[in-house]
Structures are given as structure tokens and as C-alpha cells.
Amino acid sequence: MNERRGPTETVLMDAVARRHYLRGESKVEIAGALGISRFKVARLLDDALACGVVRIDILSPPGLDAELSERLRRAYGLRYAIVVPGEAEGRSAVAQAAADLLLEVLTPADVLGLPWSRSVSDVVNRLTTLPAIPVVQLCGGLVLAGEEGSSSDVVRRAARIAGGPNHVFYAPLILDDAESAGALRRLASVRDALAHVPTVTVAIMGVGAWVPGGSTVCDAVSDRTRAEVASTGVVGEMGGVLFDAGGRPVDSELSARIVAITGAQLRAIPNVIAVAHGAAKVTAIDAAVRGGLVHSLVTTAATATALLAGAPLPSTN
Amino acid sequence: MNERRGPTETVLMDAVARRHYLRGESKVEIAGALGISRFKVARLLDDALACGVVRIDILSPPGLDAELSERLRRAYGLRYAIVVPGEAEGRSAVAQAAADLLLEVLTPADVLGLPWSRSVSDVVNRLTTLPAIPVVQLCGGLVLAGEEGSSSDVVRRAARIAGGPNHVFYAPLILDDAESAGALRRLASVRDALAHVPTVTVAIMGVGAWVPGGSTVCDAVSDRTRAEVASTGVVGEMGGVLFDAGGRPVDSELSARIVAITGAQLRAIPNVIAVAHGAAKVTAIDAAVRGGLVHSLVTTAATATALLAGAPLPSTN
DNA sequence: GCTGCGTCTGCTCAGATGAGCGAGTATCTT
DNA sequence: AAGATACTCGCTCATCTGAGCAGACGCAGC
Incomplete structure (x- = not known):
């Protein structure tokens, strides 16, 4: 110099x-x-x-924090990591990024799996086009007061956009007892749809934390049940599958009352894209990723930073 | 894209x-x-x-217009062309650039030639160091009222900074008649100094225009002489050498009254660096460069632009 | 479903490039 | 003034890089 x-x-x-x-x-x-x-x-x-006569700037593309994305991807060994800036306005930005990611990742050979989930519904709402591939419903629906109808139709809406075959069913996610749930699972429409789960190659799912307000499942059960489940080590939930801090699916009494794919089936899906953000969910996301339930993650910068604070440092290369 | x-x-x-x-x-x-x-x-x-994700800026270095410099260099086939921004504040910036250029160009094998000149005095004032090389005075001095003494010492000052041998003399640039001038030229100190002119490898000189106020020489002679000289086609002057629009040295009656190097000697100096700017001098500078009297030029952006407007376009490569 | 078209990918090979070396030269010290 | 030191320059050789090409893939029309 x-x-x-x-x-x-x-x-x-x-x-x-x-x-x-x-x-x-x-x-x-x-x-x-x-x-x-x-x-x-x-x-x-x-x-x-x-000496600075030549200055080279790399402009981060708008609506995407490329550097954080890459660090997150390396740290967790994720297939894809997409981080949108900020946290407050994360809801729609994350959904948009997830929709874009889905569009980019899907090939005509894929089979798409979708759970009921508010986050996933947001993503599907942002989709305008999809390859003509089969769409498989991964779990029953929870209809909250005030938004019945449309939001449980996530899978149908996606299938309509794709134009491919759809494997959907009408059933609630959580029943009052194991027997009712079992009966539903034996129902032809349910059984036929879930039979296609092993063919799913790409799923896009929300991640819930096992704290009040952190997951629709968690909020839908009694205080007693919630505590019982928590005592078995459950920290989070994905499409009806409960898992512990190591990302291992946990079978509890509640599991038997749920109409959804099994933990083993979830783990068998080759590419699970998680869409989740928020301080409350950091632990659950971390567990799901470490446990191998999630292969790709779309989140906000704040959440990504929190995850990285607890994650191993990226390797040097 | x-x-x-x-x-x-x-x-x-x-x-x-x-x-x-x-x-x-x-x-x-x-x-x-x-x-x-x-x-x-x-x-x-x-x-x-x-698509603009990577942006590369080339920052023009402060105090230097690199692009104009290069265009000027190509257009005239100059060895070096240095253009400082603007015109108003050109005086000191040009002098500084010339001093820097001199320092960069000079090697211990060179011999430096200097005329009396206000511009050259400014350049020497900016010099703090020089290689230990011989310094040769190229012409007699014109002492203007109010600044006698120091400014005629240009060559001595340069020699002191260099620390090498100096070949200087005390004599006025213009005499009243050819006889006085001849006598001075035969003076041992003058003759000895001018004998070293053929060894000069680098000279730094001002360029004067043959208009009132455009050159100290022009201003020092009578109106009649000025007109006579102009009628022989003279457009400019460098260190006592008068030249026409083609850059050809012109021998006039005035030439015989001047104590300075000859036009042939000037032309024989391998690298003449001209320091000059100002709208009035454009024609003279253009002539000197085209005529091969000048090999390198330090000037202002305004002057360079004016020169380029009349100069052949740069070749494409 | 089959075929043509446009796009994307990775290959070959010649030309471009970087790391390190040694010679020549300026600068500093004694 | 002479030697030591630091610097710049251009070279060689191994590696990197770009242009153009061929095959694979997805898409639209019959």
C-alpha cells in the first residue's frame, strides 16, 4: 500500500x-x-x-439479508436458509420469501406436503403459480373462531394453483380422545390422503413453541394436558408432531388424539422447509433443525441472530 | 440479465x-x-x-483529473499529461502537480534545466527534495519591480535542494540591443553555464502567449517591438525562445537582444515539461506541443478542455 | 404422449493470471 | 565513497479463467 x-x-x-x-x-x-x-x-x-481508488460494494438485495442467510446456513448445515431483515414486519416478508423459495426449489418431479398452519396459509396466499405436482395434506385442521373456512383450505388452494392431483381430507387436528382420533385415521379419505405422505419430497411447515401463544396446538389443549406434555420434555410442535429439545419426536398421550403424520414420517421427508420467527420460537426452531426435522429455514434477522448466538460458529471455509 | x-x-x-x-x-x-x-x-x-448487485466505482484521486489527463496525453501524443481540476485555483495546484511530476520523473542520471519564470519559481517553491543532479540555467532573468532578488534565484534554489552541481549565471534576459546581449553571451560565467545546455535531459518551463499580459517577455518590450515580433507570426514564448503557430522557433530582431538558449537547443532537450494554463495561453500551448517543443504538460481542466476542443480526437484503443 | 425450441449445465482447450524468484537500481549508513 | 538495504521490474511455471460447444432438461404445441 x-x-x-x-x-x-x-x-x-x-x-x-x-x-x-x-x-x-x-x-x-x-x-x-x-x-x-x-x-x-x-x-x-x-x-x-x-489504496481505495477502486471501491467495490456488494449491495444486499432488497428484502433479503444475504450475509445472515449464509451464516445461518453454514452454522446449522441447512440446505437453504433465507433471512429477511428486521423482525417487526417479518410476517409478510417471511411469507413472501418462503413462497419465492418454494417456487425456486420445486421441480416437476416433486410432491408437496402441507400442514394446516397459519404461517403456511400466508405462504400459499403469496403463491401465484406452482408446477403441476401432487399436493398432500399432512395433518388435520384446527379451525379457530372467526376464521373458519378459508384458512383450513390451505392444501386445496395450493392444489388448485398447482393444477396437479391433490390428496386432502376434512378432519380436525385434535380430538378429545384417542378413540375418536383412531376412527378418523381409519376413515377412507383420511387414510388415502395420509397414504401419500411417504411420497412427499418437499414440505413447507410452521414451527410452534410449546408455550402459551407459541403454537395453535398448545393453545388448543387444556392447561393440564399442556403441562403433562411439557413434563415429557416437549419444546415444540410441527404439523401436529411434538418434539423435545433434541428435535426428537415425542409420543405422549396427546399424540394419540392428533390426526397427523407421525414423527417418523416427518423425519422421512427429504426437504422440510420451516417458516418461523419470533423470540418465543427460537428454542423450538433450534431443536427442530438440530434434530434433523427441518432442512431449510425461512426466518427474520432477529430470530436468525438469536439462533446464531446459541449455534456453533460457522467453519472457516 | x-x-x-x-x-x-x-x-x-x-x-x-x-x-x-x-x-x-x-x-x-x-x-x-x-x-x-x-x-x-x-x-x-x-x-x-x-444486475447491479456488485457495484465498482473508480474514484478519481483528489487534485487530479485522471480521465482528462489521459485524453490530453493521447490527443497530443504527450509523454506525460497532468490535469488538475478547475481553473480558478489552478495556480498552486498546477505548481504542486508539476513538482510532484518532476520528483517522479527525475532519475539520478538526469540533468535538470530551468528558465527564469514565475511559474517555474512556484514549482521550485513546492519542491522539498530532488535527486543529486546537475541544474542548468536556461536563460537570463527578468526582475520585475517589487519582487527582485529571490524569484530570480530559481535555479540556485533548485540546485541547493538537489545538492548537485549548478550552472547558473547572473544576467538579464532582455537587453536594449543585440551588441549588449552578445557581450553578455560571451561572458565566461554565462558561456560556461549555457555550455551545459546540451546535457540537459529534463526541463520544466512556463509557456507565454504573445499578447499583453500573456508573457513577461512580451510585457517587457516596447509596443513597437511587440507588434514587429507579432508580425513575424510569433504566438508564444518559452524561456526566451519565440515560436510561431506551428511551434517553430522564430528568429527576430528581438531574439538577438535575448540571453537564453536557442530554439534549436530547446528543441534538442529530450523532455520538456510545460507548466501553463489560462484561456489566453491556449493557442501558444497548442503550438508549442504540436511543434515538438514540449513533451509533457501540466495544466488545468479548463485549459485542457479548450486544448482538446481544437486537438484531434483520441484514437480508439 | 411426442417433438421442436429455448435454457441451463458442464466440458475442452487456448489464453490469461498469480506466486515466487533473481537481477538491476535507488536510498541510506558508515 | 563504498557497502548494505530495500525496492521495483520482468521472468517462469503452474494454475486459473473465458469462449464456444454439446448434452440434458423443461416447456409449449400437435
Whole structure:
């Protein structure tokens, strides 16, 4: 980084830098045109870079924190990690990013799996097009007061957009007892739909935390049940599958009352894309990813930062 | 320039661009680290450049207009062309640039030639160091009222800074008649100094225009003499040498009254650096350069632009 | 479903490039 | 003035890189 440089050298450096970086000429070309050796050209360019005459900016694309995404991906060994800036306005940005990701990742050979979930519904609402692939429903629906109807139709809506075959059913996610749940599972429509679960190659799912307000499942059960489940080590839930801090599916009494894919089936899906953010969910997301239930993650910068704070540092390469 | 791009691709592009442009990793390296082909890396980088994710700025160094310098150099086939921004504040900036250029260009094998000149005095005032080389005075001095003494000492000051041998003399530049001038030229001190002129390899000189106020020589002679000289086609003056619009030295009656190097001697100096600017001097500068009296030029942006307006366009390469 | 078209991917090979070396030269010290 | 030191320059050789090409894949029309 030679600070002292004569005006001739400076003018030369500028000319070389312009030709190389703006006009795209090769160093050999420049050397020939200016009558200097290609080594001199290379050294001038190095100096120009070192002393700030040439400035290169990488602009993070709008609506995406590429650097955090990459760090998160490396830290967890994720297939894809997409981080949108901020946290407050995360809801729609995350959904949009997830929809884009889905569109990018899906091939005509894939089979898409979808659970009932508010987050997933948001994602599907952002989809305008999809390959003509089969769509498989992964679990029953929870209809909350005030938004019955449309939101339980996530899978049908996705299937309509795709135009491919759909394997959907009408059934609640949680029953009052194991017997009712069993009966539903034996119902032809349910059984036929769930029979296609092993063919699913890509699923997009929300992640719930096992705390009040952290998951629709958690909120839907009694205080007593919630406590019982918590005492078995459950920290989170995905599409009706409960899992502990190690991301291991946990079978509890509640599991028997749920109409959804099994933990083993979830784990067998090759590419599970999780869409989740919020401070309350950090532990659950961390567990799901570490446990291998999730292969790709779409989240907010705040959540990603919190995850990285507890995650192993990225390797150096 | 593929505008549509999924988030994964975008994140990848960002990562690749960061590694390549900011960390300086080779494309092969990046390809290996990210598990993609080097061709993909190259294409991502091309796209990143094309769609503005990577932005490269060439910052013109402060106090120097590199682009104009280069254009001026090409247009006139100059060895060195240095253009400082603006025109108003040109005086000191030009002097500084010339001093820097001199320092950069001079080698211990050179012999420096200097005329009396206000511009050259400014340049020497900016010099703090010089190689230990001989310094040769090129012409007699004109002492203006109010600044006698120091300013005629240009050559001595330069020699003191250099620390090498000096070949200086005390004599006025213009005498009242040819006889007085001849006598002075025969004076031992003058003759000995001028005998070294053929050894001069680098000279730094001002350029005067043959209009009132355009040159100290022009201002020092009578109106009648000025008109006579003008009628012989003289447009400018350098260190006592008068020249016409083609840059050809002109011998007039005035020439015989001047104690200075001859036009032939001036032309024989391998590298004459001219320091000159101002709208009035454009014609004179143009003539001197085209005539081959000047090989390098230090000037202002306004003057350079005016010169370029009348000069042949730069060749394309 | 089959075929043509446009796009994307990775390959070959020639030319471009970087790391390190040794010679020549300027600068500093004694 | 002479030697030591630091610097710049251009070279060689191994590696990297770009242009163009061929095959694979997805898409639209019959």
C-alpha cells in the first residue's frame, strides 16, 4: 500500500482501473495498449484496490439479508436458509420469501406436503403459480373462531394453483380422545390422503413453541394436558408432531388424539422447509433443525441472530 | 440479465460476490467451498455485475483529473499529461502537480534545466527534495519591480535542494540591443553555464502567449517591438525562445537582444515539461506541443478542455 | 404422449493470471 | 565513497479463467 505516488503513476492507475473494471479489458490487453508489462498492470490494480481508488460494494438485495442467510446456513448445515431483515414486519416478508423459495426449489418431479398452519396459509396466499405436482395434506385442521373456512383450505388452494392431483381430507387436528382420533385415521379419505405422505419430497411447515401463544396446538389443549406434555420434555410442535429439545419426536398421550403424520414420517421427508420467527420460537426452531426435522429455514434477522448466538460458529471455509 | 431470481440463488450470488470481490478468493476456490462448478461461479459473478448487485466505482484521486489527463496525453501524443481540476485555483495546484511530476520523473542520471519564470519559481517553491543532479540555467532573468532578488534565484534554489552541481549565471534576459546581449553571451560565467545546455535531459518551463499580459517577455518590450515580433507570426514564448503557430522557433530582431538558449537547443532537450494554463495561453500551448517543443504538460481542466476542443480526437484503443 | 425450441449445465482447450524468484537500481549508513 | 538495504521490474511455471460447444432438461404445441 504505497501511499506516495507520483501524478503519472496515479493517472496510469486510474486509466488501468477504468479499462479493467469498467470496460472489462484483460490485463494483457491493457498492458499492450499502454505499453507496459502485464505484471505492472496487475500490481497497479492491486494497489488501486489497496489504496481505495477502486471501491467495490456488494449491495444486499432488497428484502433479503444475504450475509445472515449464509451464516445461518453454514452454522446449522441447512440446505437453504433465507433471512429477511428486521423482525417487526417479518410476517409478510417471511411469507413472501418462503413462497419465492418454494417456487425456486420445486421441480416437476416433486410432491408437496402441507400442514394446516397459519404461517403456511400466508405462504400459499403469496403463491401465484406452482408446477403441476401432487399436493398432500399432512395433518388435520384446527379451525379457530372467526376464521373458519378459508384458512383450513390451505392444501386445496395450493392444489388448485398447482393444477396437479391433490390428496386432502376434512378432519380436525385434535380430538378429545384417542378413540375418536383412531376412527378418523381409519376413515377412507383420511387414510388415502395420509397414504401419500411417504411420497412427499418437499414440505413447507410452521414451527410452534410449546408455550402459551407459541403454537395453535398448545393453545388448543387444556392447561393440564399442556403441562403433562411439557413434563415429557416437549419444546415444540410441527404439523401436529411434538418434539423435545433434541428435535426428537415425542409420543405422549396427546399424540394419540392428533390426526397427523407421525414423527417418523416427518423425519422421512427429504426437504422440510420451516417458516418461523419470533423470540418465543427460537428454542423450538433450534431443536427442530438440530434434530434433523427441518432442512431449510425461512426466518427474520432477529430470530436468525438469536439462533446464531446459541449455534456453533460457522467453519472457516 | 435475468431479473427473476429465487432467494436461494440471490443468497448464493451474494456469497459468491463477497468471497470473490471482498475476500479475493479465486473462482475455483469458491466453487470448491460452495460445492458448485466454477462455471456457475463465473456466471453468477457476471449476473451480479450485470444486475447491479456488485457495484465498482473508480474514484478519481483528489487534485487530479485522471480521465482528462489521459485524453490530453493521447490527443497530443504527450509523454506525460497532468490535469488538475478547475481553473480558478489552478495556480498552486498546477505548481504542486508539476513538482510532484518532476520528483517522479527525475532519475539520478538526469540533468535538470530551468528558465527564469514565475511559474517555474512556484514549482521550485513546492519542491522539498530532488535527486543529486546537475541544474542548468536556461536563460537570463527578468526582475520585475517589487519582487527582485529571490524569484530570480530559481535555479540556485533548485540546485541547493538537489545538492548537485549548478550552472547558473547572473544576467538579464532582455537587453536594449543585440551588441549588449552578445557581450553578455560571451561572458565566461554565462558561456560556461549555457555550455551545459546540451546535457540537459529534463526541463520544466512556463509557456507565454504573445499578447499583453500573456508573457513577461512580451510585457517587457516596447509596443513597437511587440507588434514587429507579432508580425513575424510569433504566438508564444518559452524561456526566451519565440515560436510561431506551428511551434517553430522564430528568429527576430528581438531574439538577438535575448540571453537564453536557442530554439534549436530547446528543441534538442529530450523532455520538456510545460507548466501553463489560462484561456489566453491556449493557442501558444497548442503550438508549442504540436511543434515538438514540449513533451509533457501540466495544466488545468479548463485549459485542457479548450486544448482538446481544437486537438484531434483520441484514437480508439 | 411426442417433438421442436429455448435454457441451463458442464466440458475442452487456448489464453490469461498469480506466486515466487533473481537481477538491476535507488536510498541510506558508515 | 563504498557497502548494505530495500525496492521495483520482468521472468517462469503452474494454475486459473473465458469462449464456444454439446448434452440434458423443461416447456409449449400437435
